[in-house]
Amino acid sequence: MIVEGVLMAENIIKVTLDVDELPKTWYNILPDLPEPLPAALHPATKEPLRPEEWEALFPKGLVRQELSEETDIRIPDEVREALIRIGRPTPLYRAKRLEDALKTPARIYYKREDVSPAGSHKPNTAIAQAYFNYSEGIEHLTTETGAGQWGSALSAAASYFGMKCTVFMVRSSYDSKPYRKYVMKLFGADVIPSPSDTTEYGRCMLKKDPGCSGSLGIAISEAIEIAMKSERTKYSLGSVLNHVMLHQTVIGLETKKQLEKIGEKPDKLIACVGGGSNFAGFTFPFIRDKMKGKNDIRFIAVEPKSVPSLTGVAEGTSRYEYDFGDTAGMTPLLKMHTLGHDFIPETIHAGGLRYHGMAPTVSLLYDHGIIDAEAIGQEDTFTASRLFTRTEGIIPAPESSHAIASAISHALECKKTGDPGVIVFNLSGHGLLDLQNYANIFSL
Numbered sequence: 025m026i027v028e029g030v031l032m033a034e035n036i037i038k039v040t041l042d043v044d045e046l047p048k049t050w051y052n053i054l055p056d057l058p059e060p061l062p063a064a065l066h067p068a069t070k071e072p073l074r075p076e077e078w079e080a081l082f083p084k085g086l087v088r089q090e091l092s093e094e095t096d097i098r099i100p101d102e103v104r105e106a107l108i109r110i111g112r113p114t115p116l117y118r119a120k121r122l123e124d125a126l127k128t129p130a131r132i133y134y135k136r137e138d139v140s141p142a143g144s145h146k147p148n149t150a151i152a153q154a155y156f157n158y159s160e161g162i163e164h165l166t167t168e169t170g171a172g173q174w175g176s177a178l179s180a181a182a183s184y185f186g187m188k189c190t191v192f193m194v195r196s197s198y199d200s201k202p203y204r205k206y207v208m209k210l211f212g213a214d215v216i217p218s219p220s221d222t223t224e225y226g227r228c229m230l231k232k233d234p235g236c237s238g239s240l241g242i243a244i245s246e247a248i249e250i251a252m253k254s255e256r257t258k259y260s261l262g263s264v265l266n267h268v269m270l271h272q273t274v275i276g277l278e279t280k281k282q283l284e285k286i287g288e289k290p291d292k293l294i295a296c297v298g299g300g301s302n303f304a305g306f307t308f309p310f311i312r313d314k315m316k317g318k319n320d321i322r323f324i325a326v327e328p329k330s331v332p333s334l335t336g337v338a339e340g341t342s343r344y345e346y347d348f349g350d351t352a353g354m355t356p357l358l359k360m361h362t363l364g365h366d367f368i369p370e371t372i373h374a375g376g377l378r379y380h381g382m383a384p385t386v387s388l389l390y391d392h393g394i395i396d397a398e399a400i401g402q403e404d405t406f407t408a409s410r411l412f413t414r415t416e417g418i419i420p421a422p423e424s425s426h427a428i429a430s431a432i433s434h435a436l437e438c439k440k441t442g443d444p445g446v447i448v449f450n451l452s453g454h455g456l457l458d459l460q461n462y463a464n465i466f467s468l
């Protein structure tokens with residue numbers, strides 16, 4: 025039976041939205057923050073970065089969004105059309121079989137960001153960023169990628185708008201994880217293992233250590249160097265910055281409509297955090313309401329125990345202070361929760377969560393106690409992921425498994441207390457290109 029896009033059979037609740045229900049505006053949290061966001065600083069002068077300086081890296085349209093004081097920003101028709109083509113609005117599912125396996129009175133829902141062609145939430149911002157560059161005559165985008173999720177999302181978006189894309193891929197991933205590299209190449213991108221001899225910084229790194237296996241920080245420095253050298257080339261970043269959080273709010277805006285349709289009021293909203301963008305996109309529209317006293321939701325950001333940029337504050341491993349986004353110190357300084365820009369994370373399987381910093385907006389909310397954070401060990405995330413695979417039938421991304429593990433532990437708490445709480449988490453991506461990680465963990 026289908027009632028207004030809500031499929032309710034005995035054991036399944038799947039809430040869909042029509043294409044014309046795709047949000048027409050993004051939600052910008054900046055004007056609603058409990059205090060103004062500390063300005064980004066110039067890496068050399070340490071003075072607040074002026075808009076013209078931002079524009080050396082990013083197109084005007086995105087710089088305007090980065091600094092905007094408007095809460096609702098119109099989504100251009102071209103961007104909405106491209107979002108619809110990749111499967112938006114995405115469905116919201118009730119995890120009935122997972123609930124049954126846990127024997128919990130809690131109702132668990134998940135938002136499906138795994139259904140995009142790239143397999144994650146990243147196209148939501150890749151498309152918007154490619155569009156604003158394209159509309160200002162930019163012909164070429166550069167970026168970095170670790171395991172390749174962001175690189176493949178941006179390659180697809182650049183190809184959609186007829187632009188060139190150069191992706192610096194961390195050499196260790198380039199060598200060991202070929203599939204997303206093939207995805208990027210199919211979309212026409214130039215994929216260069218980093219450090220490379222195409223940039224001064226790369227050559228300098230290779231001279232010091234010819235066998236250097238690379239890092240995200242080095243790859244960012246290389247991508248920025250290329251973008252700075254040419255007029256019609258700009259740099260693109262897949263998380264952390266305000267405009268990226270903004271583009272991801274389609275996730276939370278849709279989820280709000282979907283929960284309203286079935287009359288559910290969530291108690292807890294859960295998402296994993298690397299740079300913070302899928303968490304921000306999922307929760308910010310609800311945080312807007314909470315700050316107006318319209319709900320009393322707990323917002324939980326879940327990170328790996330080995331990369332505790334939020335939870336590490338308690339132990340002193342992480343600090344809320346100005347830091348660089350890359351290793352070379354070429355990016356603007358951002359006030360954020362950081363493990364230090366020279367932090368080298370363990371090689372955990374959730375590659376997308378191996379970043380030293382946290383989005384400034386998410387950091388500020390955490391500092392004010394508006395959101396909570398949890399850290400989960402790798403083993404628990406894979407156990408959760410296997411249970412989710414066998415109950416819900418979807419192999420989740422190792423990153424998303426952090427959110428699943430947290431949702432499961434909160435559902436088990438409800439079982440202890442008999443509380444029929446409502447838990448909603450964001451399934452940020454699928455794990456079909458991460459099978460090698462699963463094979464290694466489970467000795468498949």
Ligand SMILES: *Cc1c(COP(=O)(O)O)cnc(C)c1O
Binds near residue numbers: 174297
């Ligand atoms: C990149 C990625 C993340 C982490 O990035 P955020 O900016 O924190 O969202 C999480 N899940 C998946 C599937 C990813 O690809």
